[in-house]
Amino acid sequence: MSGIIAGNSRSEQQLFELLKTIPDENILCFLSTESGDETLSGLPVLPYEEGILLYRSGKVDHFYITPGEKLKADATAYTFLRLGVAESDIWYVSQDYDITPFFERRELSYLEYQVADNCNMNCSSCSHYSNLIKGNVLSDYESTRNGFLKLKKYVDNICLIRVLGGEPLLNPDLDKYIAMNREIFPYSRIEIVTNGILVRSMPDHLIRSIKDNGIVMNISFYPAMKEKMAEVTAHLDSLNIPYFVSPMINEFCKVTDPSGSQNSADSFKKCTWRYCTMLRDDRLGLCAFSFLTKYFNEYYKEFHLPESGSFSLNDPDLTSEKIMRRLNTPIEFCSYCKQPGDPCEWKHGPAGSGIPRDIIIDQP
Structure with missing residues (x-):
């Protein structure tokens, strides 16, 4: 049997051993x-195209995929399938090195959830439509905990959990959510994705x-925080809280096409x-978008986006x-959803406001 390991990070080296x-x-x-x-490790590192050619020539029987440092397992498998690799020839290797057929795995590379749908930055082209919301719209802790417990029946581990908004620091119970995540999925990397505005005023119980x-702490760096980011990172340094800051986000992408004329595949x-x-x-x-298009529909009465795309964890046949x-x-x-989207300059405005040309493609 001859195999290929997709990726060349430290986790793939460990898999080879x-x-x-x-x-x-x-x-x-x-x-x-x-x-x-x-x-x-003494083996050649080849482009993916050459790996596919080896498979098509019969010199390779199967591929191994790990979550990897970039958590691209699903995208890699999708690419292999699209290029003609048989589903039975794609094997997934979990973080604890359990090897299973790709679709039979019990590990998610990535999961996100929102504890606040509204935001205090209100980016005009927000892909979560947070700028269209007035007032606080917070998640329910018990409902969220119940969802994670139900997911645990089907998934043993989640490589990366991101707590999002809106702005997650707007939820006064954020400390309970992250403790719950750690309790249910103890081996996950957990990140709070924030714009940084409220970092210096985090209460002691959250810290x-x-x-x-x-x-x-995963900080999205917007131009509005240019003069304050050094103070934010200095505060986190003083608390010994790990963080990283994105490059300056000067551009968003509009993807929403209310006509529904995009090719879904x-x-x-x-x-x-x-x-x-x-x-x-x-x-x-x-x-x-499986959950948040309702805010678009409530704000823009003349347009309507589908509010489907999710499925229940209560399904007895799941x-x-x-x-x-x-x-x-x-x-x-x-x-x-137009992919790739139309680039647009980053800007922000008051909560509960949105101009069609800032969110919808092909608007004058």
Whole structure:
């Protein structure tokens, strides 16, 4: 048996050391999308295209996919399937090195959920439509906890959990949410994605929970925070809270097409958010649009976007495999989503306001 390991990060190197101990398993190479080392652990590092050619020639039987440092397992598998690799020849290796057929795995690479739908930045082209919301719209803790417990029946681990908004620091119970995440999924990396405005005013109980539960602050750097970001990071340094700051976000992308004229399969293939799985109460969705289009519909009465795209974790026929397949299938909204989107300059405004040309494609 001859295999290829997709990726060339540290986790793939560790996988290679494990596979060397399996009789009759012969690993030919690693695959990489980036130029760099030509060899790794004594094996060649090849472009993905060459790996596919080896498979088509019969020199390779199967591929191994790990979550990897960039959490691209789903995207990699989708690419392999699209290029003709048989589903039975794609194997997933979890963070604890459990090897299973890709769609039978019990590990999600990524999950996000919102604890506040509204925001205090109100970016004019917000892809979550947070700028269209007036007032506080906060999640319900017990409903969210119940959703995570139900998900745990089908998923043993989530590599990365991101707590989002809107602005998550607007939720006064955020400390309870992150403690709950750590309790139910103890091995996940957990990040709070924030614009940084409220970081310096975080209450003591939230700071304790962040530190006790090993949370990382993921700061989206918008131009409005240019003069204040140094103070934000200095405050986190003083608290010994780990964080990272994105590059300055000067540009957004508009994707919303109320006409529904986009090719759904093509949009799904090109989408940068197609594996941004979202949990909301006891429902799971392919992305945020599975849940948040209602805010667009409430604000723009003359347009209507589908409010479908999620499925219930209460379905008695649900299995781990069905979840993985649903999350690799386009939803109705894909026909209303232009990918790649139209770039537009970042700006922000008052809460509960939106100009069509800032959110909808092809608007004058």
